[in-house]
Amino acid sequence: MxxxxxxxxxxxxxxxxxxxxxxxxxxxxxxxxxxxxxxxxxxxxxxxxxxxxxxxxxxxxxxxxxxxxxxxxxxxxxxxxxxxxxxxxxxxxxxxxxxxxxxxxxxxxxxxxxxxxxxxxxxxxxxxxxxxxxxxxxxxxxxxxxxxxxxxxxxxTQTLQTATYGSTLIGDSHSQLVAGYGSTETAGSHSDLTAGYGSTGTAGSDSSLTAGYGSTQTSRSDSSLRAGYGSTQTAQEGSNLTAGYGSTGTAGADSSLIAGYGSTQTSGSDSALTAGYGSTQTAQEGSNLTAGYGSTGTAGSDSSLIAGYGSTQTSRGQRTDGGLRQYADCTGRQQPDGWVR
Structure with a gap:
């Protein structure tokens, strides 16, 4: 011995x-x-x-x-x-x-x-x-x-909290939190949060958040958020957000947002948005937007927009029988002469 x-x-x-x-x-x-x-x-x-x-x-x-x-x-x-x-x-x-x-x-x-x-x-x-x-x-x-x-x-363990230097963890029952240096995480019941250096994550019940360095994420129940470095995401119940470096995503209930580097997306309930690098998209309920690099898309309810590089799209609507009806016919790509058609 x-x-x-x-x-x-x-x-x-x-x-x-x-x-x-x-x-x-x-x-x-x-x-x-x-x-x-x-x-x-x-x-x-x-x-x-x-x-x-x-x-x-x-x-x-x-x-x-x-x-x-x-x-x-x-x-x-x-x-x-x-x-x-x-x-x-x-x-x-x-x-x-x-x-x-x-x-x-x-x-x-x-x-x-x-x-x-x-x-x-x-x-x-x-x-x-x-x-x-x-x-x-x-x-x-x-x-x-x-x-x-x-x-x-x-x-x-039934409740796992693991932190590295300078991290703060607050979890309810059955939560699992894993934080990087200087991160702050607050979770509701049955949530799973993983944060990189200096990230902040706040999750509702049954949510899953994964944040990169310096990211900020806030979610309601049953949401799934994944953020790249320096991203900011805010989700309502049942939403799924994935953001690239420096992206900002704000989603209504049951929405799905996927953002590229530096993109900004804001959606109403039941919307699906996919943005390329540096794109900006704003959608009402039930809309589906897909934007290329540097595109800007603004859609009304139940609209579908597909934009090429550097395009700008705005969907229109009209009132029919007292209700708001949104057209889904705005699909454009920037042409060599600068026009979108």
């Missing part, structure tokens, strides 16, 4: 880089060149001792690389977060996914030490207010979830 060394679990990006840019090897020794023996995460390597403690610093991405490394016990510095330790150098002994890393730790821990991992503790700031809570990760829980096929699936 090796009592002088311990196993530490951590995660890296799929290219083996950590959040500070250090690329970890798949074997041999890794060392921090700017080591400082402090209780701060900076200037050192860090991970979960024996794979037990806060999940705040474990990657939630499906393609993350889960690393098990061997560290001299004398080199470990306990950090304030539950189970987290800091060290200057380590020997990488395993690289894989969550399941394989958990299996490796469980199979090899007895060879190192019988010492139990430190108990989980709550970390409170000076104000006495509890910091963002995180799921407690334990490799034993991963092993206990072995399925009928003998695989090691991920840890499952």
């Amino acid at each position: 090796n009592l002088e060394k311990a196993l530490v679990l951590r995660t890296c990006a799929n290219n083996m880089a950590d959040h500070c840019g250090l690329v970890w090897p798949v074997s041999v020794t890794v060392e921090c060149r700017h080591w400082q023996p402090t209780k701060a995460h900076e200037n050192g390597l860090a991970g979960l001792l024996w794979g037990v403690g806060t999940s705040a610093f474990l990657s939630v991405h499906a393609d993350a690389r889960w690393v098990v490394c061997e560290v001299a016990v004398a080199d470990l510095i306990a950090l304030s977060e539950s189970g987290m330790v800091k060290f200057q150098r380590a020997q990488v002994v395993h690289v894989g996914d969550k399941s394989s890393a958990a299996h490796y730790l469980l199979m090899h821990r007895a060879s190192y030490s019988s010492t139990s991992p430190p108990a989980a503790v709550e970390v409170r700031p000076a104000s006495g207010e509890l910091v963002v809570s995180h799921e407690v990760f334990d490799v034993a829980s991963v092993s206990a979830a072995v399925g009928a096929e003998g695989n090691l699936p991920a840890v499952t």
